Amino acid sequence: MQYRTLLLAAVSATSLISTAALAQTASNGGPAGAEVQEIVVTGTRTTGRSRLDTLAPVDVVTSQSLQQRGVTELAAALSTTVPSISFPRPSNTDGTDAVRPATLRGQGPDQTLVLVNGTRRHVSALLNTNGSVGRGSAAVDLNAIPSTALERIEVLRDGAAAQYGSDAIAGVVNLRLREAATGGGLSVTYGQYETEFDGFYGRDGNISDGATTTVSGWQGLPLGADGFLTLSAEYRDRENTNRSDIDRRVTPNRITSRFGDADVEDVSFYANAGKPLGDVWEAYGWFGVQERDASSAATFRTPTDANQNVPAVYPNGYLPKLATDTSDLSAALGVRGEIAGFNADFNVAYGKNDINFGVRDTINPSYGAASQTSFEAGGLEYSQTVFSADFSRGVDVGLAGPLNVAFGLQARTETFEINQGEPTSYNRGPITNVSFGSRGFTGFSPSNEVDVDRDAVGVYVDLEGQLTDKFSASAAVRYEDYSDFGSNTSGKVSARYDFTPAFALRGAVSSGFRAPSLQQQYYTATSILYINGVPFETGTYPSVSPVGAALGGQALDPETSRNYALGLVYRRGAFELTVDAYRIEVEDRIVLSETFQGSATAAPGTNARVIADLLAPFGATAARFFINGVDTETNGIDVVARYRIVDPQAGVFDLTAAGNINEFEVTKTPTASASILPTPTSLFGRQAVLRFEEGAPKQKLTLQGDWSREAWGATLRTTFYGSALSPGTLANGSADSETGVRGVVDLEARRTFPMGVTVALGADNLFDVYPRQIPPNLNTTGAAPFSSFSPFGFNGRFLYGRVSVRW
Numbered sequence: 085m086q087y088r089t090l091l092l093a094a095v096s097a098t099s100l101i102s103t104a105a106l107a108q109t110a111s112n113g114g115p116a117g118a119e120v121q122e123i124v125v126t127g128t129r130t131t132g133r134s135r136l137d138t139l140a141p142v143d144v145v146t147s148q149s150l151q152q153r154g155v156t157e158l159a160a161a162l163s164t165t166v167p168s169i170s171f172p173r174p175s176n177t178d179g180t181d182a183v184r185p186a187t188l189r190g191q192g193p194d195q196t197l198v199l200v201n202g203t204r205r206h207v208s209a210l211l212n213t214n215g216s217v218g219r220g221s222a223a224v225d226l227n228a229i230p231s232t233a234l235e236r237i238e239v240l241r242d243g244a245a246a247q248y249g250s251d252a253i254a255g256v257v258n259l260r261l262r263e264a265a266t267g268g269g270l271s272v273t274y275g276q277y278e279t280e281f282d283g284f285y286g287r288d289g290n291i292s293d294g295a296t297t298t299v300s301g302w303q304g305l306p307l308g309a310d311g312f313l314t315l316s317a318e319y320r321d322r323e324n325t326n327r328s329d330i331d332r333r334v335t336p337n338r339i340t341s342r343f344g345d346a347d348v349e350d351v352s353f354y355a356n357a358g359k360p361l362g363d364v365w366e367a368y369g370w371f372g373v374q375e376r377d378a379s380s381a382a383t384f385r386t387p388t389d390a391n392q393n394v395p396a397v398y399p400n401g402y403l404p405k406l407a408t409d410t411s412d413l414s415a416a417l418g419v420r421g422e423i424a425g426f427n428a429d430f431n432v433a434y435g436k437n438d439i440n441f442g443v444r445d446t447i448n449p450s451y452g453a454a455s456q457t458s459f460e461a462g463g464l465e466y467s468q469t470v471f472s473a474d475f476s477r478g479v480d481v482g483l484a485g486p487l488n489v490a491f492g493l494q495a496r497t498e499t500f501e502i503n504q505g506e507p508t509s510y511n512r513g514p515i516t517n518v519s520f521g522s523r524g525f526t527g528f529s530p531s532n533e534v535d536v537d538r539d540a541v542g543v544y545v546d547l548e549g550q551l552t553d554k555f556s557a558s559a560a561v562r563y564e565d566y567s568d569f570g571s572n573t574s575g576k577v578s579a580r581y582d583f584t585p586a587f588a589l590r591g592a593v594s595s596g597f598r599a600p601s602l603q604q605q606y607y608t609a610t611s612i613l614y615i616n617g618v619p620f621e622t623g624t625y626p627s628v629s630p631v632g633a634a635l636g637g638q639a640l641d642p643e644t645s646r647n648y649a650l651g652l653v654y655r656r657g658a659f660e661l662t663v664d665a666y667r668i669e670v671e672d673r674i675v676l677s678e679t680f681q682g683s684a685t686a687a688p689g690t691n692a693r694v695i696a697d698l699l700a701p702f703g704a705t706a707a708r709f710f711i712n713g714v715d716t717e718t719n720g721i722d723v724v725a726r727y728r729i730v731d732p733q734a735g736v737f738d739l740t741a742a743g744n745i746n747e748f749e750v751t752k753t754p755t756a757s758a759s760i761l762p763t764p765t766s767l768f769g770r771q772a773v774l775r776f777e778e779g780a781p782k783q784k785l786t787l788q789g790d791w792s793r794e795a796w797g798a799t800l801r802t803t804f805y806g807s808a809l810s811p812g813t814l815a816n817g818s819a820d821s822e823t824g825v826r827g828v829v830d831l832e833a834r835r836t837f838p839m840g841v842t843v844a845l846g847a848d849n850l851f852d853v854y855p856r857q858i859p860p861n862l863n864t865t866g867a868a869p870f871s872s873f874s875p876f877g878f879n880g881r882f883l884y885g886r887v888s889v890r891w
Contacts, residue, residue, distance in 0.1 A: 125202065126238040126258040127247070128558070129476050129490040130548050136653055139548075139558055139578040139590050140242035141664045141722060147262070150231045152790070152799050152832055154275050154848040154884035156298040156320060158234075159186045159226040162257075163875075164803055164830070166239050167744040168722055170780045172808075173345060173879075174216035174872035175380070178525060179439060181346045182378035182408040183210045183225050185218035189241065190718055190748045190780055191254035191668065193223030195598055195643075197244070199258040200229075201356075201370065203416055203472060204249070206435025209464035209500070211603040213624055213676065216872055217779050219772075220676035220710065222466075222603040225437070226257075228374045228412040230318035232271070232300040233354035235262040241664065241722060243647030245596030246560040246576035249494065249542050253596045253645045253670065261356040261370055264304030265312035268891050273298040275884025276323075279852050283329035284859075285866040287339065294325040294345060294879060311359030322348045324379070325879045329866030333386055334401060341867035342381035342403060344879060350376035365421030368431075376410040379444075382524030384867060392519045396453040404524025407442035426475040436467040443509065443522040450513035450520040462505035462528035466603070471495045476546075485550030493543045500602035502534040502609075510610070521610070532608045539567040540599070554582045564597075568605070572597045572642055590664075591650040600640035600674050604710045622679055622706040632709040634698045635680055636760045641712050645670045658728040668718040677767045679708045691761050698760075713754030714768050716776065720746035735793025743785040748777050774811035774820070779873050781806035781823075797834040799846075802827055803876070810871035812862065823874045824856035844886040852881040 122135040122144045135144050143166050150161045163171035163186060171186040185193030193212075198205045208225040212218045237259055244252040276295040282288050300318040307313050325344030330337050352374040360366045382404040385392045393401060418431025440463035448455045472494045478486030504510070509527025512520035521527060541564065548558035557579040565571040576594035583589070610623045627637035651664030682696030682705050699707055724742045731737075753768040783806035791798045804827045812819020832846030855874040863869060870878035 124238050126199070126256055127240040127242065127244060128548060129474075129546050130488045136655055136660060136662075139556065139580045140240060140592055140649065141651060141662055143239040143241065143724070145237040145239065147231060147234050147236060150234070150237075151271065152834075152844075153801075153830060154273070154832075154846055154882050156231070156273055156296070156300075157227045158229055158231050159184065161231065162186070162226065162237065164786065164801065167724075167742040167784045167786055168241060168720070168746070169239070170217070170784075170875055172217050172780075172873055172875055173877035174214075175343050175345070176383060176868065177212070177214040177216045177872065178380075178382075178406060179210045179408050179441065180212045180214060180216050180218075181380035181406070182348065182376070183208050183410065183439070184227070185212060185216075185221060185223040186226055187217060187780060188239075188254040188257070189666065189668065189720060189744075190746045191670075192221045192673075193218040194221040194251060194601065195253040195670075196223075197248055197250075197252035197256045198224040198226070199248070199256060200414065200433075201261055201416070202258060203431060203433045204468075204470050204494075204496070205259075205414065206437060206468040207466060207601065209437045209439050209466035209603070211464075211607045213607075213609075215775070217775070219775065220604070220674065222601045225410075225412065228352070228376070228410075228437075229259060229372065230300060230316060230352040230354065230374075232269075232302050232318055233261055233316035233352075233356070233372070235260050242592055242649050242666070243576070243594045243596045243645060243668065245598075245645070246562045246574040246594055247544070247546060249562060249564055250540075250597060250599045250642070253598055253643070253647070253668065261354065262302060262304075262314045262316060263312055263356060263358065264302070264314045265306045266304045268301065268303035269888060270301040271299070271886060271888035273884060273886040275882055277325060277879050277881060278883050279880025281327060281854070281880065283866065283869055284857060284863075285329040285332060286337070287329045287866075291880070294323055294882070296320065296322040296884075307357060307359045311357065313355065313357045316354040316356075318352045320348065320350050327869055327878055329863075329869050331384065331866050333865060340384040340401060340403065341865070343868045343870070345877075346378045346380035346408075348376065348378045350374055361419070361421075365419055367417075367419050369415070369417040371415045372413070374410070374412045376412070378408045378410070380406050380408070382406060384865075385523060390518070392449055392523050394447055394449055394453055394455065397447055397455065397457065402445055402447065404446035404522075405444040406525050407444060409440045409442070411438040412436070423475070426477045429472070429474045431472050433470045433472075434468070437465070439464045441505070441525055441527075443525045443527075446523045448508055448511070448513060448520060448522055449518040450511075450515045451508065452513070452515050455513070456508060459509035459522040459527060460506045461509045461522060461525050462532075463503045465499075465501040465503070467499045469497045481549075483549050484552050487547060487549035490546040490548075491544060493541065496540045496542075497537065498540075498602055499537040500534065500606060501536075502528055502532050502607070504528045504530050504533050526610055528609060532610070534606045534608065536602055536606050538602065541565050556580045566599055569600065569639065569641060572599075572644075586654060586656050588653045589651070590653065592647070593649075594647045596645040596647060598643040598645075598674075600642060600710070604674055605640055610704070622708065623702075623704045624676075625707055625709045627709045627711060629709070631699065631702045631704065631707050634702075635695070635707060635709070636757045637709045637711070640674055640710060641672055643670055643673050643712075659726070661723075661725045663721065663723050665721045666719070668716075670716045672712040673714040673716060674710055674712055675714050675768055675772065677708045677711045678765070678769050678772070679706050681706045689762055691763050691765060694761055711754055711767055713752070714750060715752035717749045717751055718746065720744065735791055735796075738790040740786070740788045742788075743783070745783050746780070747782060748780075750776055770815060771811045771813055774809055778809035778811070781808050781875050784875070795836040797836075799830070799832045801830040803830075805875045808871065808873040808875055810858070810873045819862055821858045821862055821871055822856060823871050826853050826855060826876070828853050828876050840890045842886075842888045842890075844888075846884055846886075848882040848884070849876070849880060854878055854880060
């Protein structure tokens with residue numbers, strides 16, 4: 085362990101010293117490669133603006149950089165490339181094991197807007213209701229889009245609700261699809277975890293699991309003489325991982341749980357096309373679909389658990405498995421051209437996400453030995469249709485450059501459905517003194533069924549221009565009206581001053597909002613929730629339902645935000661440096677409340693007794709719902725330094741150092757109304773607050789070097805993660821645990837052979853680094869040795885090989 089730590093430190097120090105030295109060389113006018121001018125379209129409606137000329141920070145991630153690593157999930161690859169993006173790997177969190185959320189700048193997963201070719205993408209039907217990062221959110225599933233279908237990704241790290249509408253509080257991720265009329269590629273990647281795990285309860289030795297095979301390819305085809313059709317496909321098969329320790333509650337002592345990545349098999353297909361219609365107009369569109377089958381594990385039920393086990397069926401206990409089958413579809417069709425001197429773009433985009441749940445290797449204890457052992461538990465469905473019309477043109481008004489005038493409108497329709505499972509997945513059978521419903525995941529009942537929709541219309545005006553030779557500015561305002569809660573107006577002002585061609589300052593002030601999702605407004609389900617080890621029959625109810633209203637629930641309002649940003653840009657030769665500080669203030673954030681726990685045996689006049697009396701008419705013993713009222717402040721800084729050197733003998737070196745510091749603070753939490761409960765009670769308690777404030781690392785630093793020479797190439801990347809906190813339920817903090825400060829090294833070597841064939845070998849987490857284990861007193865069963873808040877997971881070293889060919 086000491087040798088591994090010293091070697092990691094040496095590798096990291098070498099990377100840092102090399103980057104600093106090369107940067108110094110560049111600033112002194114030393115050898116350097118040509119500066120790359122990457123034109124971006126995110127965050128600006130002015131054409132021809134490069135990444136370093138923007139008024140707000142924009143990261144550009146190419147498809148090549150996404151593929152030069154072992155992981156083939158888009159979100160995971162993106163999180164190691166953009167320092168302010170976090171993508172933890174939760175386990176034992178129901179559907180979140182299969183549809184995992186990513187976050188930007190410490191904000192919620194649903195506070196980052198995701199676009200595809202500049203159009204709003206639909207979110208997942210899944211609502212994250214368990215104790216993971218992103219609890220209470222319904223976010224875009226980035227892994228539903230194969231990286232082989234992408235040309236590049238643009239990440240706008242700034243509030244942009246005035247430009248793009250709801251959800252863009254933290255920023256915008258714009259996925260740009262590949263456009264090719266010729267050429268193609270095919271790639272096959274295989275890898276698995278080869279790791280050594282030493283558990284507190286006796287699990288010791290080498291582990292080989294998580295075998296993953298990914299086959300992906302794309303082909304460009306001509307559409308006539310001047311159009312293109314690009315087809316992309318990907319197949320991935322990933323076996324589960326398991327880092328559970330030995331369970332000493334059972335005889336013989338053995339591993340009874342499964343804590344790690346889910347089994348996942350998915351297949352994706354994307355088509356992107358464009359075709360000129362004469363000299364002025366062009367038609368374009370795309371279609372994408374993914375089918376994903378995932379299987380994750382719930383909590384092990386012991387042989388002696390009389391409440392949840394029937395020994396005649398499972399004499400040795402049982403481990404329920406949750407099957408999460410997802411179908412994701414997106415399509416768009418549009419035309420763009422010119423009307424009266426304005427660039428015009430009209431498009432319609434449709435997206436749909438279906439999730440069906442099944443529970444296997446389980447039981448409904450209330451049916452006793454007659455219970456079936458597998459259930460269809462129902463499903464969720466979300467769809468979105470968006471029509472957009474955008475217009476822009478440059479106008480000469482006597483400034484140093486044309487004033488770009490842009491305006492447009494967007495109309496959106498959303499739907500959300502909950503479909504019931506089979507009756508035995510939610511019914512209470514003839515045995516009344518035990519748990520009911522399928523264990524591991526209780527099916528949706530007829531009373532949970534939902535079929536709702538809403539409409540929204542927005543209009544915007546966006547101005548951007550070069551006021552003087554050195555000073556540029558922009559201003560945007562957007563008005564949106566929703567059929568379910570009313571309207572909102574957002575604004576943004578940005579400016580940039582170039583003191584010299586090498587140095588500039590930029591800044592922005594904006595307001596923003598996020599509309600409550602249909603999932604947050606209408607999701608309802610009944611399940612068993614464990615609180616301090618005690619099971620409660622808990623319902624998650626709409627805030628305006630009879631149950632929610634009885635406990636003080638009210639209709640949800642949109643979240644509102646204020647963003648402040650100030651940054652600098654420095655470039656000289658092949659060296660570039662951007663430093664961007666930010667402050668994000670969010671009011672009335674929508675969160676899932678604490679669970680109201682009732683007890684019919686509690687003393688009259690106590691909170692527990694009042695809650696029991698309020699819930700008794702609805703047949704529940706505990707309840708929770710979504711609420712407004714949490715205010716947060718985030719202060720942070722992003723630093724990105726890049727340097728490129730070209731040496732005729734040594735080859736080409738691309739060096740990057742990128743870091744993020746993010747301080748998140750909850751400044752206000754709501755309290756239950758005194759007219760409801762006799763004793764004031766926080767609706768967003770200590771555990772929930774700490775999950776927000778410290779559930780993601782406050783610091784992250786990535787040092788990466790890419791080298792290529794003739795047919796050879798290599799990538800060395802070291803990522804340092806600050807510690808993340810996994811908050812426990814005890815007020816004194818004794819049940820909290822931390823992941824610890826860790827550094828993870830990834831290494832890949834490549835060789836290109838004739839005919840365009842490239843062979844790569846590599847290791848993600850080369851030195852087999854794990855987060856800090858949860859102490860035995862907080863993990864008495866050995867089932868979950870690590871925190872799901874770990875920013876790099878808890879699977880250890882991943883070895884892989886890849887064979888690819890381009891034509």
